[in-house]
Amino acid sequence: MTSLEIRYRRLMRIYPAGHRAAYEEEMIGVLMSGAEPGRRFPSPADAIDLVRAGLTARFGQAFHTQRGTGWRDAAGATALFAALLMAGAAINRLIAGLTLWAEGDPLRLHGVEGLMLLDPALRAVIWPLVVVAAVLGLRRATVALAVAGVLVQAIVVVLWSSSFPSGGLWLDWGFPTAIMITALFAVAVSGRWVRPVLGVRGIALASIGAVLAALTRAPALDDFWFDERFDGLFFQPVEVIQDWVPLLVLTVAAWTAGPRVRGRTAVLSAAALTAAYAFPDLSGLLTVAALGDLGGADVLSRIVVVLLAPVVVLAGGLLVLAVRERLTGRWHGHVRAHE
C-alpha cells in the first residue's frame, strides 16, 4: 500500500462506517486511478471534496438534498393515489345519483330538484382534472387544481351542512383528503414528479385501482376502506372484490416506486387514510360542541384523539422506517465489508 493510498484511506475515515463499507474500496480505486504517478499526498481539490462529501454523508443526511431522501417522491405518489381515489369515488357517486335520478328519485335538496347531484358532479370534474394534470407533469397546474378541489370539497360541506334542519356540521373524508392532496403535491413540486417515480406501469395500475373504485359499489370511504362488517359477509368474494381489490391494486402500484419511496408512500398513505377515516367523526363532535353541550371531558378528549390519530400513525410509521433503514444499512454494510 503506497503512502498516497494510506492518506486517502485516512481521509475516508470522515465517512460513516456504512458508507465506507459500501464504497471505500471502489473510491480508493478511483482516487488512485486519477492520481498522477509519483504523487505522495492527496491533491487539495480531492481532499476538500472528500471532506465535504464525507461530512455531508455523516452529518448532513437531513439536507443530503431532501430530494434524495425520497419523501418528496413519496408525497407526489401518495397525492396521486389519493386524487385517483377521489376521482373514482366521485364518479361512483355520480353514477349512483344519476341511476336514482333515472329511477324517478327527485334528489331534492333545499327545495331544488336534482341539487343533490351537484356534489358528485363537481367532484367528478375537479379530481379527474387533478389526476390528468399530475400525469401530464403539469406541476403548478396540479397544485392549483388541487386547491380548487379543496374549494369544491368546502362547497360540498356547506351544501350538506346547511341541509340540517337543526343546524350542525357535516364533514366527510373528502375535505381533509383534499387538503392533504394539495399539501402533498405542493411538497412534491420540487422533487421528481409522479411519472418518473411510479413509471408508466405504476400509474396504469393506480388508474386501474381508481376505475375499480369508481365502478364497484364503494358507497363511501368509511365503508370502503374500513369495512365494519367483520363478519361472514366480509369474506364473501363479492365484498372482497368491491372493497379491497382497489386497495390491493394501489398497493401493487406503490410497489413499482422502489423500496425507499415505497416505504415512505406506505407511511404517508397510512397517515392520510387515518385522517380521512377519523375526520368525519369530528362533525358529530363539533356539532355537539357548537350546540353548547360539550359533554364534559369526554367530547373534548375524543376530539383530541381524532386530531392526534393521524399524527400517531405518522410517528409510528416514521419509527418503523427508521428502524428498518438502520437495520438494512447495517446489513448492507456487513455484506459490503466482505466484498
Added chain:
Amino acid sequence: MREPTFLVLTALAEEPRHGYAVIEDVAGMTGGRVRLRAGTLYAALDRLRAEGLIEVDREEVVQSRLRRYYRLTGAGEQSLATETARLRAQATIAERRLHARQTRLGGATT
C-alpha cells in the same frame, strides 16, 4: 436535477460504467469543463442508487482494485429523458430570445 447528477446519468445512458470511467466520460462530454471528484461522484451514485435511478451491473477486480459497474434503470432513463426535455425547452427559449435580441440590436445599429 443538478448538473453532476445529469452528467452521471448521461454517462451511464450509453453503457454500464465504473466510477473512474464515469469521471472520464463526463470530462470528455463537457470538454474538460467538469471533472467530477470522487467524493462528489460517489455522493451522486449513492443517491441515485437509493432513488432507483441506477443499479449495480457487475463487479470486477482489476489489479487488486474493486470496480463496480453501474447501469441506468428504467426509472433513471425516464428521469434523464424528462430532464433532457426540460433543458431543451429552456435552451430553445434562450436561443429564440438571443436571436430576437441580436436581430433587434442589429436593426438599431444599421
